[in-house]
Amino acid sequence: MNIKYLDLLAHKYDSEEKVVTEIINLEATLNLPKGTEHFVSDLHGEYQAFQHVLRNGSGRVKEKIRDLFQDELSDTELNEFATLVYYPEEKLKLIRDKCVNKQELHQWYTVIIDRMIKLISYSSSKYTRSKLHKALPQEFVYIIEELLYKTDEFTNKKAYYSKIVQQIISLGQADKLITGLAYSTQRLVVDHLHVVGDIYDRGPEPDKIMDTLINYHSVDIQWGNHDVLWIGAFAGSKVCLANIIRICARYDNLSIIEDVYGINLIPLLNLAEKYYKDNLAFRPKSNSDKKKSDHELLQITKIHQAIAIIQFKLEMPIIKRRPYFNMSERLLLEKIDYDKNEITINGKTYPLENSCFATINPDNPSELIEEEEQVLDRLLFFVQHSEKLARHMNFLMKKGSLYLKYNGNLLIHGCIPIDENGNMEKMVIENQTYAGRDLLDIFEHYLRHAFAHPEETDDLATDMVWYLWTGEFSSLFGKRAMTTFERYFIKDKETHKEIKNPYYHLREKEEICCKILAEMNLNPNIGHIINGHTPVKEIKGENPIKANGKLIVIDGGFSKAYQSTTGIAGYTLLYNSCGIQLVAHEKFNSKKDVLLKGSDVLSVKRLVEKELERKKVLETNVGERLLQEISVLKSLLENRYTNPQW
Ligand SMILES: O=P(O)(O)OC[C@H]1O[C@](O)(COP(=O)(O)O)[C@@H](O)[C@@H]1O
Numbered sequence: 150m151n152i153k154y155l156d157l158l159a160h161k162y163d164s165e166e167k168v169v170t171e172i173i174n175l176e177a178t179l180n181l182p183k184g185t186e187h188f189v190s191d192l193h194g195e196y197q198a199f200q201h202v203l204r205n206g207s208g209r210v211k212e213k214i215r216d217l218f219q220d221e222l223s224d225t226e227l228n229e230f231a232t233l234v235y236y237p238e239e240k241l242k243l244i245r246d247k248c249v250n251k252q253e254l255h256q257w258y259t260v261i262i263d264r265m266i267k268l269i270s271y272s273s274s275k276y277t278r279s280k281l282h283k284a285l286p287q288e289f290v291y292i293i294e295e296l297l298y299k300t301d302e303f304t305n306k307k308a309y310y311s312k313i314v315q316q317i318i319s320l321g322q323a324d325k326l327i328t329g330l331a332y333s334t335q336r337l338v339v340d341h342l343h344v345v346g347d348i349y350d351r352g353p354e355p356d357k358i359m360d361t362l363i364n365y366h367s368v369d370i371q372w373g374n375h376d377v378l379w380i381g382a383f384a385g386s387k388v389c390l391a392n393i394i395r396i397c398a399r400y401d402n403l404s405i406i407e408d409v410y411g412i413n414l415i416p417l418l419n420l421a422e423k424y425y426k427d428n429l430a431f432r433p434k435s436n437s438d439k440k441k442s443d444h445e446l447l448q449i450t451k452i453h454q455a456i457a458i459i460q461f462k463l464e465m466p467i468i469k470r471r472p473y474f475n476m477s478e479r480l481l482l483e484k485i486d487y488d489k490n491e492i493t494i495n496g497k498t499y500p501l502e503n504s505c506f507a508t509i510n511p512d513n514p515s516e517l518i519e520e521e522e523q524v525l526d527r528l529l530f531f532v533q534h535s536e537k538l539a540r541h542m543n544f545l546m547k548k549g550s551l552y553l554k555y556n557g558n559l560l561i562h563g564c565i566p567i568d569e570n571g572n573m574e575k576m577v578i579e580n581q582t583y584a585g586r587d588l589l590d591i592f593e594h595y596l597r598h599a600f601a602h603p604e605e606t607d608d609l610a611t612d613m614v615w616y617l618w619t620g621e622f623s624s625l626f627g628k629r630a631m632t633t634f635e636r637y638f639i640k641d642k643e644t645h646k647e648i649k650n651p652y653y654h655l656r657e658k659e660e661i662c663c664k665i666l667a668e669m670n671l672n673p674n675i676g677h678i679i680n681g682h683t684p685v686k687e688i689k690g691e692n693p694i695k696a697n698g699k700l701i702v703i704d705g706g707f708s709k710a711y712q713s714t715t716g717i718a719g720y721t722l723l724y725n726s727c728g729i730q731l732v733a734h735e736k737f738n739s740k741k742d743v744l745l746k747g748s749d750v751l752s753v754k755r756l757v758e759k760e761l762e763r764k765k766v767l768e769t770n771v772g773e774r775l776l777q778e779i780s781v782l783k784s785l786l787e788n789r790y791t792n793p794q795w
């Protein structure tokens with residue numbers, strides 16, 4: 150053990166007793182049941198629905214409430230109490246408005262504070278006191294601890310405890326205390342959150358999701374294809390930038406770009422006004438929440454076309470300078486007969502509709518006109534100088550990775566690219582062949598490099614971020630090609646199909662999942678693969694639990710746009726000391742609905758796996774870290790404190 154390191158540590162643990170206490174504390178923690186992991190994915194900007202799932206801990210809060218109070222409370226009362234824990238501020242206001250007099254309100258406070266304390270006590274029963282201490286509202290920590298550890302209730306102190314509660318109420322602190330306790334409960338029911346990708350795009354409030362995650366007590370993120378698109382834009386990829394604006398225009402979310410991230414769209418609008426007119430295929434998807442005037446809708450339609458054409462142009466030089474991306478079939482602007490207004494793809498000719506090619510030079514279709522060039526430069530400048538975007542992207546980089554191995558499981562948004570025989574697909578990058586884990590690692594290496602060098606816009610690392618969005622061997626995309634162009638301009642739906650990597654049917658087989666786990670250096674006997682990315686079409690009988698429970702897909706689509714194909718609102722996963730449970734959520738209408746009707750859009754639970762014995766912290770990633778800490782502390786004890794006479 151490095152002496153300097155021990156010196157540093159000795160500052161923190163400056164007595165033998167302190168070291169010993171910490172060792173005992175850590176050893177004891179190892180024997181506690183493992184904390185609850187909560188998995189969510191494909192949030193797609195749906196902040197409100199995400200908030201709900203986070204606040205109810207995918208049903209964990211309700212479960213605890215039911216365990217404690219089902220014999221004394223009716224279903225309505227249980228629901229009311231649960232709603233109070235999810236949305237304390239709003240629910241308290243409703244209650245205050247309903248109470249006829251002060252006395253009634255005070256009585257309600259007395260009952261509820263008692264219930265809240267019981268709930269906290271129960272929810273924290275598998276944690277150390279120190280962990281609970283950290284989770285409590287700090288302004289009331291002393292009082293709450295007094296109430297939690299009522300050791301003397303039956304003898305001398307009953308009046309004392311009741312006095313504390315009455316004082317809180319009469320001093321006007323009850324609302325604050327209840328609110329604090331509600332948030333502490335939410336925090337205690339979930340120990341750690343995994344976001345298995347796709348925070349961004351389609352929905353209206355990805356930024357608020359990011360802020361929530363930044364403030365969350367313990368989280369990791371596995372990037373989704375949409376997340377890397379935003380990272381790519383920030384890292385200097387103009388084609389990624391064009392894509393994020395195109396998608397925001399398509400879903401009527403340009404306010405995320407303009408108002409939230411402060412990116413000035415006026416130059417783009419000016420260009421769009423000059424070269425584009427109304428076009429059915431580019432009208433934004435209808436958004437009932439935001440009523441827009443016809444004029445505004447027309448502006449968005451024009452911006453949508455302008456940025457889509459820029460995107461298609463920008464793809465071409467990348468495809469040409471990176472032959473190993475194997476995307477030459479996507480050089481679509483070169484396959485158009487501009488006089489006849491038709492395109493020939495794979496030997497078949499299709500008429501084009503909705504064409505809007507005013508800025509395209511048929512002799513050199515990838516060439517940007519000067520105005521497009523200027524608009525792009527300005528957009529990139531704004532993107533890279535948005536303070537808020539910088540904060541969000543830095544957080545994505547800090548907490549995120551392409552895949553994660555956690556407590557024996559493999560968490561990955563899309564797939565591990567494999568061929569029909571279940572062998573790892575090989576990709577040659579700069580004359581070197583990569584497959585499986587090596588391929589994923591080199592992808593992540595390039596992405597981090599691109600992020601660290603935002604001034605480079607055309608280098609391999611930056612191009613590779615775009616490849617992760619749309620390349621055939623991208624572990625995030627998992628399809629042969631993205632048919633965006635075809636969906637805008639060709640009627641024949643055959644051309645719209647996106648062929649999935651064989652992974653998506655082979656993942657039904659247990660032996661394939663085991664092979665992948667082994668490739669990722671995980672134990673196939675105990676590990677699982679946890680995927681997001683593909684909406685599970687429950688409506689058509691698809692089962693999210695695959696390969697005999699070895700693989701679980703948790704994208705049921707928070708995204709409203711996809712709910713009609715999935716039949717439900719979304720899946721989340723819980724993994725606690727007793728096992729793994731899949732939770733299916735019904736459609737989340739609004740917070741108002743939950744508050745007024747107590748309707749909790751939950752939740753059918755399916756057991757994926759039951760632990761034969763309760764899993765302890767010792768058997769987890771955290772346990773591994775604690776064991777290392779114990780070993781370091783023991784060497785500190787030996788080297789600094791142990792009495793030589795022993
Ligand atoms: O539904 P939209 O907006 O047309 O987007 C479809 C595109 O989204 C993708 O499905 C990728 O997004 P997801 O990761 O959410 O699936 C592409 O494969 C497809 O081309």
Ligand SMILES: [Mn+2]
Pocket residue numbers: 347373374375562625681682683
């Ligand atoms: Mn995805």
